[in-house]
Structure formats: C-alpha cells, structure tokens
Amino acid sequence: MRTLSMTFILAALLWGCSHQTPDPTGGTPQEPADAGVTPQEPADAGVTPEEPLPSGPPVDTDPPNVPEFQPAFPGQTRVPAIKTKTAFQVTQIASGFRNPWAIAFLPDQRMLVTEKPTGALYIVTPQGAKSPAVSGLPPVDGRNQGGLLDVEVGPDYAQSGLIYWTYYEPRQGGNGLAVARAKLVDGAQPRVEGVQVIFRMMPTLESTLHAGGRLVFTPDNKLFVTLGERSILEGRVQARDVKSHFGKVVRINPDGTVPQDNPYVNTPGAKPEIWSVGHRNILSAALDSQKRLWIVEMGPRGGDELNRPEAGKDYGWPTIGYGEEYSGAPIHQSPQGPGMEQPVYYWDPVIAPSGMAIYTGDLFPEWRNNVFIGGLASQALVRLMMRNDRVVGEERLLTDLKVRVREVVQGPEGALYLLTDATDGKLLKLTPR
Numbered sequence: 001m002r003t004l005s006m007t008f009i010l011a012a013l014l015w016g017c018s019h020q021t022p023d024p025t026g027g028t029p030q031e032p033a034d035a036g037v038t039p040q041e042p043a044d045a046g047v048t049p050e051e052p053l054p055s056g057p058p059v060d061t062d063p064p065n066v067p068e069f070q071p072a073f074p075g076q077t078r079v080p081a082i083k084t085k086t087a088f089q090v091t092q093i094a095s096g097f098r099n100p101w102a103i104a105f106l107p108d109q110r111m112l113v114t115e116k117p118t119g120a121l122y123i124v125t126p127q128g129a130k131s132p133a134v135s136g137l138p139p140v141d142g143r144n145q146g147g148l149l150d151v152e153v154g155p156d157y158a159q160s161g162l163i164y165w166t167y168y169e170p171r172q173g174g175n176g177l178a179v180a181r182a183k184l185v186d187g188a189q190p191r192v193e194g195v196q197v198i199f200r201m202m203p204t205l206e207s208t209l210h211a212g213g214r215l216v217f218t219p220d221n222k223l224f225v226t227l228g229e230r231s232i233l234e235g236r237v238q239a240r241d242v243k244s245h246f247g248k249v250v251r252i253n254p255d256g257t258v259p260q261d262n263p264y265v266n267t268p269g270a271k272p273e274i275w276s277v278g279h280r281n282i283l284s285a286a287l288d289s290q291k292r293l294w295i296v297e298m299g300p301r302g303g304d305e306l307n308r309p310e311a312g313k314d315y316g317w318p319t320i321g322y323g324e325e326y327s328g329a330p331i332h333q334s335p336q337g338p339g340m341e342q343p344v345y346y347w348d349p350v351i352a353p354s355g356m357a358i359y360t361g362d363l364f365p366e367w368r369n370n371v372f373i374g375g376l377a378s379q380a381l382v383r384l385m386m387r388n389d390r391v392v393g394e395e396r397l398l399t400d401l402k403v404r405v406r407e408v409v410q411g412p413e414g415a416l417y418l419l420t421d422a423t424d425g426k427l428l429k430l431t432p433r
C-alpha cells in the first residue's frame with residue numbers, strides 16, 4: 001500500500017498548493033493578451049492562416065507561486081483561454097486498470113495498455129474486452145513513480161511482431177529506467193518471447209521517483225526515450241552532465257545501438273545516446289506534423305515546461321526554471337541564463353503533465369496541429385493552440401470529470417483515447433457527438 005499512500009500524499013500536496021486564494025480576475029492583469037505573435041506572420045504548414053488569434057483572459061488558475069520570475073517573451077505563459085466549438089462525448093471503453101500508464105495501438109485497432117505498479121500489460125479490444133496479462137515481461141520496481149511505463153508497437157511490427165516498453169528495472173545497488181523489446185505472441189494467453197533490454201539509464205541509483213519513460217519512434221526509424229533526473233539531489237545535479245543519462249532525451253536505434261549522427265558521439269566521456277540535456281522529468285512526448293519531437297516536463301512547484309528538444313541543446317534544469325521547491329525554497333537564481341534554452345511555454349501553477357498527442361485526425365478539424373497533454377494534479381486534458389511554434393491559446397477540457405489524466409493518444413480513426421490515473425483507472429474515448 002506504500003505506492004498508493006505516497007501517490008495520494010503527492011497528489012494531496014500538489015492539489016493543496018494549487019488551491020490557495022482564487023484569483024477572481026482569472027489571471028495577472030499586467031500580462032499582454034495576445035502579444036508575441038503578429039497576425040501577418042506566416043502560418044504553420046497545414047494550418048489555415050486566416051483564423052484570427054485568440055484574445056482575452058487566460059485560463060482561470062491560481063496566481064503564480066513564483067511571481068518574481070517573469071516570462072522571457074510575451075506568450076510564454078498564460079495565453080488567452082480558448083474553447084472547443086465541436087460538441088463531443090466521452091465514452092468509457094474499459095475500467096479496472098490499476099494506475100494504467102500508456103496506450104499503444106496494434107494494426108488491428110486493439111490496444112496495448114500498461115499498468116504502472118503491477119507491471120502488467122494487457123491487450124484490449126476496441127469494445128473494451130481485456131486479455132489476461134501478457135506473460136514473459138521482466139519484473140519491475142513498481143514503487144511510487146516506477147513500474148511498467150510506456151509501450152510502443154515497433155515500426156516493423158507486421159513483419160517482426162516486436163513491441164517496446166519502458167520500466168523501472170530493479171538492479172544490484174538500486175534501480176533505473178530500462179527499455180526492452182520482445183516479440184508479442186498473440187492468442188488466448190498472450191506472451192512475449194525473446195526479451196532484449198536495448199537501453200539502460202545509467203548510473204544505477206536508488207530512487208523511486210522521476211524515471212521519465214516515454215518512447216517515440218520517428219519515421220527515419222530512430223527511437224527517442226525521455227528520462228528523468230531521479231528527483232534526489234544526487235541525480236538532479238547530473239541533469240546537465242553529459243556523462244550521465246539523468247535528465248536527458250536520448251536517441252537510439254531500435255536494436256539499442258547508437259546513431260552515429262547523435263550530437264555527443266565524439267565528446268570524450270559523454271553518453272553517446274544523449275540527444276538533449278537539462279530536463280527534469282519528461283512524461284509527455286510526441287511528434288508534430290513535421291515529425292519534430294515535442295516534450296512537456298514536469299516542473300517543481302511552478303515551472304512545467306513545453307519544449308521542442310533539438311540535438312545537443314541544453315534546457316537548463318536545474319540551473320534555470322520557473323518554479324521553486326515544494327517547500328517554497330528557491331531553486332534558481334533566475335529563470336534565464338546564457339547557453340540554455342527557454343521553454344516554448346510554461347505553467348505556474350503547474351498542470352502536472354503526463355501523456356501527449358499532437359492532433360492530425362479528421363474527426364475534429366478544429367483540433368488539427370493542436371497539442372493535447374494529460375493533466376494529473378490539474379485533473380484536465382490540456383489543449384494548446386499553436387502558431388509558428390508558439391502557444392497562442394489554451395483550454396482545459398474534461399475538468400468536470402475530476403480525474404487525473406495520465407495518457408492521451410490519437411486513435412487510428414481520429415478519436416482521442418485517454419487513461420485516468422487511479423486504482424480503478426479507466427480507458428476513455430473522445431468523439432464528436
């Protein structure tokens with residue numbers, strides 16, 4: 001029950017600090033409404049340019065925890081609130097998952113669904129029928145934020161049957177995130193065979209927090225893995241150090257070998273899998289329509305960040321950021337610093353992000369190229385409208401459900417599929433009404 005009680009305590013802490021004095025005006029009045037993007041700028045490919053940019057007050061949230069940190073540019077936080085026009089419905093496909101974490105679609109539209117603390121993987125039909133747990137997966141360290149995390153279907157699944165997953169691996173002297181792959185053998189008693197561990201986050205350290213763990217395949221057959229910095233100070237200080245995997249995005253080949261065009265392959269002592277450095281804990285990652293990687297990082301109290309990680313760049317954690325310790329103690333002298341990238345967008349108070357999809361479907365034309373992020377403490381599905389790689393509008397969907405949203409993916413027919421983080425976690429589907 002330790003996992004449950006810790007989760008509850010963390011949730012209560014996050015929830016508690018986001019429920020201070022409500023701001024009746026819905027935002028800080030000194031912030032410009034829709035500055036930062038001028039209407040004459042060219043639109044992103046595939047986005048209709050004639051849409052006027054949103055204006056007005058931001059999403060109604062509590063005041064910032066760190067008001068002395070000001071954005072580096074207009075539109076970096078608290079952009080105007082927007083509202084979806086398409087009427088939609090939420091359908092429960094299945095329930096009874098113990099803190100589920102990730103969804104991946106098989107070619108026949110069935111879903112792989114992971115359960116974080118139990119390490120169980122299920123195959124779920126579009127109608128919600130659940131298989132027995134897939135056997136043959138290695139054991140996980142399921143405490144706190146560990147366990148079985150993401151799952152992806154390999155790009156060559158039709159030929160190889162390979163699926164890929166991330167998990168907190170129990171090790172001699174501690175634990176650490178690992179990526180494994182194996183052949184899925186379908187049937188009444190599904191199993192995996194030929195399990196290969198293709199990546200291990202190093203060094204080994206004892207921590208049950210900040211594992212990271214999202215997997216994203218790219219069209220050129222590379223695999224991004226997002227990694228956390230373990231939360232404890234010994235890990236946090238390694239987030240900008242290229243000799244450690246902590247707090248990094250890494251990029252590997254599907255067999256675990258290192259692509260020779262990675263940015264640190266010729267840097268002495270560096271981990272050659274590293275793509276970008278200076279991240280805190282990345283539980284949200286997705287490709288956009290141009291097949292570029294975007295991530296959202298879980299911040300401390302204040303300071304969740306949307307970033308577009310580029311090869312060899314430094315995203316600053318723990319040197320810069322927009323938040324503070326949960327105790328209220330300062331972490332950063334400044335939210336900005338030389339040689340370090342600014343987030344595209346940040347949240348204070350936080351949304352507590354997990355899961356991410358950038359919409360390309362046909363069911364919701366008004367959502368095309370919008371970014372969707374699961375909100376845990378914020379108990380919402382967060383929607384961002386983008387223009388020229390900047391955020392121009394924000395919406396909090398599903399707030400009436402009062403659920404922690406762990407995962408969001410786009411299904412093959414253009415619906416959004418969600419997982420709620422609970423001991424009776426649910427698989428939900430959003431479609432137009």
Ligand SMILES: [Ca+2]
Pocket residue numbers: 278305315316317320321341342343
């Ligand atoms: Ca940063």
